[in-house]
Amino acid sequence: MLRLSHLGKKYNGLPVIDQFDLDIEKGSFSVLIGPSGCGKSTLFDLLTGTIEREYGTMEWIGEAVPHLGQIAAYMQQKDLLLPWLSLMQNAMLPQVFSKEKHLRKNKKAKGLFERFGLNGFEDYLPGAVSGGMKQRCALIRTLMFEREIVLLDEPLSALDAITRRSLQSLLLSLQKDFKKTVLMITHDIDEALYLADTVLVLTQAPMKIRDRITLPSEKPRNLDSSEYIAIKKRILSELEEEMQL
Amino acid sequence: MLRLSHLGKKYNGLPVIDQFDLDIEKGSFSVLIGPSGCGKSTLFDLLTGTIEREYGTMEWIGEAVPHLGQIAAYMQQKDLLLPWLSLMQNAMLPQVFSKEKHLRKNKKAKGLFERFGLNGFEDYLPGAVSGGMKQRCALIRTLMFEREIVLLDEPLSALDAITRRSLQSLLLSLQKDFKKTVLMITHDIDEALYLADTVLVLTQAPMKIRDRITLPSEKPRNLDSSEYIAIKKRILSELEEEMQL
Amino acid sequence: VDKLSLMLDWFPNIDHLPLFVAKEKGIFERHGLELSILSPSETADPLKLAASSHIDLAIAYEPQTIIAASSGIEIKGVGRLIGHPLTTLLFIGGKNIEKPSDLEGKKIGYTVPGMMDLLTDGFAKENGFQKYELINVGFTIIPSLTTGKVDAIMGPYKNYEVVELEQHGYTPGYFELEKYGIPDYDELVFVTGATTLKDKERLIRRFRKAIQEAIEMTRKTPEEALEVYLKAVPEAPRELETAAFARTLDLYAHTQDFSVEKWQKFADFAASIGMIDKEVLVHAILWNGK
Amino acid sequence: MSFVKRTVVSTGLLLLLFLLWEGACRLANIPIFILPAPSRVLFVAVTQAPLLAYHAAMTGIEIILGIFFSITAAIPLAVVMFVYPSVEQAFSPLLVASQAIPVFALAPLLIVWFGYGIWSKVFMAAIIIFFPIVVNLLEGLKSCDSDYRKLFHLMGAPFFQSFRYLYWPWALPYFLAGLKVGVSVATIGAVIGEWVGAQRGLGYLMIQSNARLRVDLVFASILWLTAIGIFLWILVGAIEKRTLTWTR
Amino acid sequence: MSFVKRTVVSTGLLLLLFLLWEGACRLANIPIFILPAPSRVLFVAVTQAPLLAYHAAMTGIEIILGIFFSITAAIPLAVVMFVYPSVEQAFSPLLVASQAIPVFALAPLLIVWFGYGIWSKVFMAAIIIFFPIVVNLLEGLKSCDSDYRKLFHLMGAPFFQSFRYLYWPWALPYFLAGLKVGVSVATIGAVIGEWVGAQRGLGYLMIQSNARLRVDLVFASILWLTAIGIFLWILVGAIEKRTLTWTR
């Protein structure tokens, strides 16, 4: 279990995240939804130690950890591909740094390229592919980490509906097969409802959890059912309220 | 009227855009939808002369033009904010370069910051705001141009549902009030249906127009009506077919 | 054969001709010596390196040697190459400078700060002029003179820059220091470090013999000596060097033995013009083969 | 590492180096007229402070003027070379040549042009400082991302505005790197300039001391010169900190 | 502008400059020992080619070795200074000092350490080349975007790998700018080095010729030296084109 208590971070004296508490079940898929600029990316940065928190504690499986830097794989909102490496080299970076045997991972990367519709582009430099392709490559790189927690910051925002849907199911199956604990930020409520075990609706900065919606465990889901339409409406109206404050 | 004939662009000998024809009504709102990597951004780059086309011609209001560089305002997929200028300075760049009187534009920018939910962040550097805020700032900058055509490459992809909706209506009113010709790329079919006069569904690279859907002129629209749901299904299935080729 | 290394005071020039004659004509060889000749980066280097035993022999100037001795550097003069001052106060002739007092109110350049400027002061005092402007021209001697930026320069050699001026079509004029109240001194001498002298006394003695023989041979067959030199130093321009040689021939030392009296006179003069702070007793630094 | 701790460590390191040098001088018995021990250099640098300060003031002024003029010349030249590649092609051989010319070849010319005053020294220093600044600035301008360039082109930005808002800030870190090199080599530039025609300045003092075999004074001059260099270096570092605020 | 057109324009510009120089020499009647006309320099550079080539070969080798050693030393030093700011603090004064030392202060020491062979010259050249490379590389490393740094930290990249995949490519344009400055100043570096007791080399030839007022030969040597410099400059430019493929 991942437990955050009283997490906090200020920028220029203004709190962006303040007394933030959160419990996440190991092996669950949680999705964070919140207004733009509310502090979601900042939260992930705190979790991974990318920026230092000012106060608060983190526990992972009952043990206090300074941060999740070495436990979690993190896909940031920017793609952060290295412009001098090809897509394949970029995706294989985590493998370069690990001490495990390579062959298996090589195969894994090739498989992912295929499933992500990037086959044929392995040797392209990031500068020579489209925005969506860069995003997919960054996602592959994140999946190449073999870590227990996966943090995804708007991983599919630049993709068309079909590619997005196919990658959503891929994410689902990866999470199920490998029992990863996934935290994902998205602005797409359908996506949240399709993937999440738990949806966390966040407030404006200073960010708090406004609503915590536990979804039924059936997957894949039929989002056209009235149950989900009701939840979608609820999230939308909550967000709307947030924006009006 | 904007008329493109036989436009073409190859990368490494492979055509990305090939014999592309398109007619756009002056003052209309057209939305391009297509698979990731099909060549949408490349098309916009060709239109603005950001990259050189290999063949084809462009006409604007009956006159052949080399490109739309000086006629169109272009918001690229990357935000391209200058890291050393504050959000307000970034947004005011087009004004710095124009020879018109400034006061009015200054007000306009302030108004846009307000409506985009960026008030209070005028003096922040781009490095100190969230992804969605950067995108909004880039959009403001594009709107600060006073040009007849507006090209928008996924302008709202990083925004939450509510902000996105409010900016959508803003875009609509801007287009209506100032009679701009807008071309916009998006992956969000609802967005397309909400905004567009014409939706252009594109094929995989080499990019062609697969379907051209002219929507009823009523705006704002109720997307829950069966008419729109049918159109949405149609677009989805077309995209799906494209992905399977 | 025994090896000796020697560092010149500057790049090889006509003043060093006897060394090349001795080397090429096998005189060193006959004395059981093999001499390697090196050029320095700067005129003060050879003395420093000799004093610290990094080379065996160095060519130095008498004023420099006295300055070194005064500042406690253990250096020994062991032989002579040029027995009189070459340094002159050079000017372009036909411009109303006939006698030293004509320099009153003129701009006088000098080559080496800390030495030639003091020498100029001494020269002025001896010759009774007071007002003049001193300018450090470094080694841009001919350009400074010919463009009229200075009226005269202290430091050029009478067998060298004088000839160069002539070759560029100017009439040179110069005052020889020893004729205008500055004590006579040995322009170029061989020096060595005190410890080197102890260790290699025998070799150095042989070196003195050899160099004197070479000087004599040069005097006897000057044309041949010049040819030997020009062959050994191919970059030397023939015309200039030939003209310079004619003026140098008489100046090569007639004996390797130092005149303690002459040296002491110059050392006292150096102290009087402030070139050295501590007085020097020259017999302690001169070695005449005993 | 905190600032204080870092300073302590770095001071310790420096001290260690000086001790090694001192030890080497004493143990290997290196004579003072070849390499004076640091203690000796320090002693002279302090006891002769008035003399050194007198000369350093002159050299300092030359350096400042040299830096000023070379920046003034470097920025427009780099910009012109950037805008017109043919000018770059024509001038880069000359620039490289300017680095290959030793003082003595230039000295007569400098004297004819500038006389013996301060300007020949300033020119000499400027020539040396100029080069790293031009090269770095040019490289910096060239490194400007093409997406941004196109954006400015699309915005119809006139060149001066593009320069001000895009190219200059973009090339600034390069420019400052060049300036760091420049202010450091400015020291030797001024010294070299002073070998001809100077009556005052650390370079003058150095040759004078060298001719009189006062090598400790030569090194004390180097110490003072280094102090000027380090001062300017730190200054550029401070400018860097103040202007490149967006990089962190 | 096409490559051909650019070359024509730049050649024209260069020719114009030479004509101006030639004209100035002739009209103002500048004596040959102050500034030889370019026609004269060219004439000597060609007719004395064997002599010049003989000396240039030596200088060329010194330059190459100097560049080699300074790169070899600069990269690790810059990296260590980057990783340990205290080392940077301790060493940057020394670096600045290294640029403030005139040859004559160093020459005796170099002779004591390295003797009269090629190594004292190589060392002198290396000291001069070294500096811009270290400074630029360090600035380049420091300019590395913190988002990427954090990414590598999160990926658990060991330092060597981070260096190879992130820092080095990031700093490469800076390094190459420094190298461009370096190879150009290498020419004067080797020349200055040759003042330390050389028997051969363009620097040696230059002082010799200068002392003998063969100023045309001095300038012919400078011309040859410049040719070496430009060759290296173009080489670095070509390396830049080949390695920085991702910047366009």
Ligand SMILES: Nc1ncnc2c1ncn2[C@@H]1O[C@H](COP(=O)(O)OP(=O)(O)OP(=O)(O)O)[C@@H](O)[C@H]1O
């Ligand atoms: N370096 C910084 N200095 C000051 N304020 C900052 C800095 N970084 C982030 N902020 C502020 O923190 C807030 C939250 O930013 P964050 O990137 O976490 O938002 P977000 O929820 O990820 O938004 P989005 O959905 O748009 O990506 C923003 O208001 C932003 O201005």
Ligand SMILES: Nc1ncnc2c1ncn2[C@@H]1O[C@H](COP(=O)(O)OP(=O)(O)OP(=O)(O)O)[C@@H](O)[C@H]1O
């Ligand atoms: N410089 C380049 N060199 C080679 N191929 C390129 C280059 N730029 C783009 N391409 C190729 O052109 C194709 C179209 O790219 P483009 O950016 O136009 O896609 P897009 O439709 O905007 O996709 P997305 O929705 O992901 O942004 C891609 O397959 C890409 O690999």
Ligand SMILES: [Mg+2]
């Ligand atoms: Mg974010």
Ligand SMILES: [Mg+2]
């Ligand atoms: Mg795109």
